[in-house]
Amino acid sequence: MNRSIRSARKIVPVLEKSGFFDGSWYLDTYPDVRAAGMDPALHYLLHGADEDRDPCRWFSTAGYKRDFPELQRSAENPLIHYLRCNQASKKAASSIERGKTILAHNGDGIPKVFHSVWLSGEEAPGPLRLGVESFSKLHPDFEIRRWSLGDLDDDSTQFLREAIQQKKWAFATDYIRLKILYEYGGVYADGDVSFYSRLDKYLGYSSVLCWETNFAIGPHFLMSRPKNKIIGRLLDVYRMRSLYLGDMLDLTPMPVIVTWILTTEFGLRLDGSKQDLGDSNIVESENVFTTNFNNNNTCIAEHLYYGGWTLEHGGSYKDALVDIAARWTSENASPNARWRKLISTTGMEWSYYFLKSAEVAFPAIAELPELERFRALKTKFLGGSFVRHRAILKAVEAANPLRTVSQWHRKPQTKTESHIPERKSSSDLDAATELILKRDGYKVNVVVPIYNVKDYLVRCLKSIQAQTYVNFEALLIDDGSTDGSSAIARAMCETDPRFKYFYKPNGGLGDARNFSIQHLNSDAVTFVDSDDFLSSDHLEKLEAKFHQGHDLAICGFHQTTPDGRIVESRELAKYWGEDDPIIHALVSQYECYAWNKMYLTETFTKNEKARYSLGWFEDLALTPALISCSRNLAFVDSKTYNYVQRPGSILANARKNIQRNIEIFDSLEMLRRHQDRIPEQYWKVYMDWMAPRHYFYWRVVAILNEKSHGVRVAAASEFAQKLNSTVPNWFSSPYIDKFIREPADMQQRLRREMLVNAFKANDLAFYAYIRDLREFGF
Known part of the structure; x- marks a missing residue:
């Protein structure tokens, strides 16, 4: 027996x-x-690690190799290296027992970076250095990144600049923590958070949030991957906020805003429990972070509430939280809580806890003119009657802290800075930032x-006429129609x-789009193919993204038959799950279509190269x-475009007029004109993976489907x-390698390899x- 096999x-x-x-x-993986009948552990030791296969769903072999490049020289198995190093440092491998927790060395996990923010310019007091010091002792393998005002000189966000002007450092930090986590990912904690245990088991999630009380999320501790959708949603809110409210300040605390967003948009229950918000976003139980104050071994981090968090009656904010937690627990041991245990659905649980806690969690509810309406719903529900989720949200919508500021949160401006700072002129702003500052609808x-x-x-x-968003102008470009379409367009x-x-x-679809550019007179533009149709909220959903500072918005779509029956649906916001939205969009397989997107008009009017090709495959x-090249791309979580596949469409004709498939190379050459403007990593991703899918896979399928041998051979050769x-x-290209290895059937793999070699050698x-x-295997 071979020595290496015996050793393994x-x-x-x-x-x-x-x-x-x-x-x-x-x-299974x-x-x-x-099929080979080989022992799985032996295979991983002999071959699997070299092929970047993972030993379990929680350990990334490729990610671990990136963390420890010396393994390339030593050729030691990554998992054996991890176990050996952990044993040497007395870190029990059983800390991830039976695969219940996600291993830190997950190449797609939360980056091992700890962010600390201190803005005042003065030295931080000892208690406000506790976060960094306690964290770094437990996590010597993490990078510590300290942020100060000097790191933010180029950030012109209105809320940030107003908070700095008013010296509201905590409110400035609210925005900063979201920005750095969205851009870089990692761990953020306030300076007065004390850590007692390592965070390894959370590094595989997309984001981790925690409670401040049983009914309020505490942003004193956050973890996330870069470009996380929840962090991005909260960041959009702060990009839209203003600290000034007339001659007052809007000091709505971050927990109120975060809790409202998570409760009304992501289904969070106000009960202090560990919850899954979907897509690997979790809120950890209040017993793990903060409120049990290290009373048992489950507590990982404690918020000490140092500094100004002192109540008027003289007690500390921390003591008040303990009282609130005890009172909440007592109340939920009442008959109401026993009744609640009979609730069978998650939706009813959400309603119960919202009705119980919302008046405390969101102070503006108590100031509602329709407060009695809300309380009547509460009485009805707790009395045993069914109340719809939608009815509850409707009753409190006026208390949305993004639109209504509670009297509790209105405070005078700092006397020396009582004026509202002037906005920058639009000439000083890039287009996306200028759109953030507009309050009216964009044309x-x-x-x-x-x-x-x-x-x-x-x-x-x-x-189009039935759109709920009415500030639009439709440009109908008649490309030489001969069938009566012109009369229909003129009548409209x-x-x-x-x-x-x-x-x-007549010049083709690309020529018609190019023709329209000289007639654009708007802030944003979208394209609709004339055989497709829209949901009534299509423009509204796309246009809303531009209010949040985005310069390109992409929606999902339905693929339908000519009579409107849905064949397939594509929700592109969830399709691939890439953290970088640009890569996510590029690898969606529908990245090339001009429709289902809205662009800044200047994307075309200020760039003469922004033109479609004149043949097929113009997109x-x-x-x-x-x-x-988008600076801030956004996905719309709705399928508002209906893509009709009809017999006479370009896509259908591509399968019939097979000689025209060659025109894809003209489009590819035209795309190369933009290479100098495209960031290198995006160009490489597209040319390695998606371009070959278009110019090889789809075109080869269309050509080889031809039944006539003579026509097929001539077209394939050309x-x-x-x-x-x-x-x-x-x-x-990596795509071609994947294309060959993709089928599970070995014979199909061999035939695909022969197919590639045939087109390489032009084997008639x-x-x-x-x-x-x-x-x-097609």
Whole structure:
């Protein structure tokens, strides 16, 4: 027996007893190992680690190799290295027992960075240095990043500048903590948070929040990955806020705002329990952070509430929280709580805790003119009657702290800084920031290229006319229609002045879009194909993102039959789960389409290269570049665009007029004009993964589907020549490697490898002998 195999067999029991190797999961994840009949632990030791396979769902082999590059020289197995190092440092491997916790070395986890913010310019008192000191002692492997005012000189956010001017350092820090976590990820804690245990088991989540009381989220401690959606939503709120409220200050505390957002938008229950908000975002139990004040071993961190948190009656804020927690627990041992145990649904639990705690959590509720309406719902629900979730939110919507400031939170301005600072002029701001400062709706141009779609055009135009967002102007670009579409378009313009008609000779879809640019007179623009149709809130949902400072918005869509029946739905905001929204958009497989997106108008009017190609695949020539160059891209969590697949569409014709598939290379060449403006990492992602999917996979499928051998061979040969001359090393891309290895069936893998080699060598005989695309797993 080979010596390396004998050595590996001796280590197998160590791996199996470590708690870090899950043999069943390994075989399910890597079916080729199961098919080979090999022991999973032995396979990982001999081959799996070298192939970057993971021993369990909680350990990333590739991520660990990145953390310890010396393993490339020593060739030691990453998991064995982790176990050996932990044993040497007396860190029990059983700390992640039976795979219930996520290992720190997860390549996609929360970065090992601790952020500390101190802004006043004076030295921080000892108690406010406790957070950094206690954390660094427990986490020597984390980077400590300290933030001061000097790091924020280039940030012109209104709320931040107003807070600094008023020397409201805590409120300035509210914004800063969200910004740094959204941009960099990591761990944030206030200076007076004392840590008692390591945070390794939380590093695999997308975000971790904690309670301040049983009914308020405490932002004194936050963890998140970069570009986390919850942190991003909260950051958008602060980008829209103003500290000034007439001659007063809006000092609504961050816990009120965060709790409102999580409760009304993410389904948080106001009960102090550990909760899953979806997509690996959690709120940890109040017994783990803060309120039990290290009374048992479950407490990881304690907020000491040092400094100005002293109540008028002389007691400390911390003591008040203890009293609140005790009173809340007592109240929930009452008959009402016993009744609540009969509740069977999560929605009813949400209603119970909201009705019980909302008046304390959100002070503005007590000031509502309709307060009795809210209390009547509370009495009705606690009396045993059903109350709809929507009815409760409707009753308190006027207390939204983003729109209504409670009297408790209105405070006088600092006397020496009583004026409201002037905004920067629009010439000093970039376009996205200027949009943040606007309060009225932005004018939107809706561009509709039209060519021989009379059977679909009325539905399309009516769906635009029915939009809930009314500040738009639709530009109907008649691209030389001959079927009666022109009369339909003109009739709509005669009945609704928001629709404008333009005629041009036929030049194709890209030419029609390019023609419209000279007629744009708006803040934002979106494109609608004339055979598609919109949900009534399409413009409203997209336009709202520009109020939050975004410069490009993308929505999900339904793929429908011509009669409107839904075939498939794509919710792109959740499709791939990439933390970087630009990469997320680029790899969505629908990144090239011009529709389902809204752009700043100046994206086209101030960039002469921002034009579509004139042949087929016109979107591919531009849209990936617009995504890659976005400064602040946003997804809309709704499917508001309806993409109709009809027999005469360009996509359908691409499968019939197979000679025109070669035009994709013209679009690819046109896309290369933007390479100097696209950040290198985005260009590489697109050219390595998505471009080959378009210029190879989809085009090859269309060509090889041709039944006529002669036509198929001629088209494939012409395509191969263009492919090899335009993209010389196409066969070396990561996508092609994945394309070959993707099928589970070994025979299909071999056939795909032969297919790639055939197009590489332009093997005409291979094209001719293809009988059925199923032999390739298509």
